[in-house]
Amino acid sequence: MALAAGRAMLMRSGVRLGTQAAARGGNGARRFMNHRVVVEPNTVPGVAVIKFKNPPVNSLTLEFLTEFVICLEKLENDKTFRGVVLTSDCPGIFSAGLDLREMCGKNPAHYAEYWRAVQEMWLKVYLSNLVLVAAINGTSPAGGCLIALSCDYRVLADNPRYRMGLNETLLGLVVPFWFKDTLVNTIGHRASERALQLGLLFPPAEALQLGMVDQVVPEDQVQSTALSVMTQWLAIPDHVRQLTKNMIRKATADHLIKHQEADIQNFINFISRDSIQKSLQVYLENLKQKKH
Numbered sequence: 001m002a003l004a005a006g007r008a009m010l011m012r013s014g015v016r017l018g019t020q021a022a023a024r025g026g027n028g029a030r031r032f033m034n035h036r037v038v039v040e041p042n043t044v045p046g047v048a049v050i051k052f053k054n055p056p057v058n059s060l061t062l063e064f065l066t067e068f069v070i071c072l073e074k075l076e077n078d079k080t081f082r083g084v085v086l087t088s089d090c091p092g093i094f095s096a097g098l099d100l101r102e103m104c105g106k107n108p109a110h111y112a113e114y115w116r117a118v119q120e121m122w123l124k125v126y127l128s129n130l131v132l133v134a135a136i137n138g139t140s141p142a143g144g145c146l147i148a149l150s151c152d153y154r155v156l157a158d159n160p161r162y163r164m165g166l167n168e169t170l171l172g173l174v175v176p177f178w179f180k181d182t183l184v185n186t187i188g189h190r191a192s193e194r195a196l197q198l199g200l201l202f203p204p205a206e207a208l209q210l211g212m213v214d215q216v217v218p219e220d221q222v223q224s225t226a227l228s229v230m231t232q233w234l235a236i237p238d239h240v241r242q243l244t245k246n247m248i249r250k251a252t253a254d255h256l257i258k259h260q261e262a263d264i265q266n267f268i269n270f271i272s273r274d275s276i277q278k279s280l281q282v283y284l285e286n287l288k289q290k291k292h
């Protein structure tokens with residue numbers, strides 16, 4: 001998605017771009033702040049840290065997706081950056097995945113706009129020229145897991161309360177084919193068959209065993225480990241690494257690009273069904289009630 005289109009989408013969503021601010025941190029480094037995504041240049045040269053800050057659970061709202069894509073585009077266009085660590089500012093939660101309220105009780109035009117934003121976010125992350133390392137410091141179901149799976153490397157906090165996986169079937173949803181492809185490319189066909197049909201969410205030890213993440217480390221070392229892994233990836237010249245990444249990922253991305261409009265229409269038809277709307281409402285209601 002072009003930056004201009006993203007800005008237009010932000011405007012349509014009622015987000016004021018004027019609220020973005022550039023400030024200087026204690027070390028004099030620039031720190032870009034949006035509402036929901038904070039970008040911090042880090043101590044490692046050429047590396048930025050993106051922190052998801054969409055409380056309470058970093059759900060992927062339309063506004064969040066738009067800010068996230070714009071942030072990544074800015075970093076890609078700024079040649080001082082070669083790598084980005086993605087992490088969360090919400091304690092215990094990397095991202096709760098797609099925002100269920102965006103898919104519930106809205107009209108087809110909204111569903112189309114939302115689904116296009118989800119697609120564009122995935123394409124941006126999956127095909128990024130930057131090295132992307134996920135520092136997964138919390139639970140990451142469904143869309144949250146997709147973001148992590150689309151990075152080049154994943155470091156997960158060793159906390160048995162954190163779960164990771166594509167749990168769509170537990171919500172009565174069918175996993176989109178490109179979510180499925182991303183998982184299959186990471187953990188293989190057989191493991192994906194079981195994980196996707198049962199909607200399994202894995203604790204850290206199992207996620208590591210399956211190859212869903214590359215490393216599990218103590219919670220307070222997630223970001224530092226991600227940054228030291230980044231140094232290893234940045235030792236490779238950008239152009240050869242980028243061409244290699246593209247060679248491996250292009251076919252998967254092209255599959256969506258070729259069928260992007262049909263995928264949007266399928267999403268609208270599916271999500272608009274009464275039975276699906278009912279399932280989502282019940283799921284949201286259960287989330288609320290578990291507090292009481």
Ligand SMILES: CCCCC/C=C\C/C=C\CC/C=C/CC(=O)SCCNC(=O)CCNC(=O)[C@H](O)C(C)(C)COP(=O)(O)OP(=O)(O)OC[C@H]1O[C@@H](n2cnc3c(N)ncnc32)[C@H](O)[C@@H]1OP(=O)(O)O
Nearest residue numbers: 059096097098099100101141142143174266267270287288
């Ligand atoms: C046949 C043809 C097929 C064609 C198919 C085409 C397309 C495919 C169609 C559809 C696919 C759609 C894909 C969806 C992928 C997704 O990402 S769905 C989202 C999945 N996410 C989840 O299941 C996570 C749900 N949340 C939780 O489990 C917990 O909230 C948590 C993350 C573990 C955190 O728990 P915690 O106790 O800390 O917090 P609360 O549960 O109290 O939540 C606080 C607050 O936040 C609200 N909330 C939580 N998650 C979401 C969410 N994903 N979206 C929106 N809102 C969320 C929760 O309701 C609470 O709200 P409050 O009560 O108002 O405070």
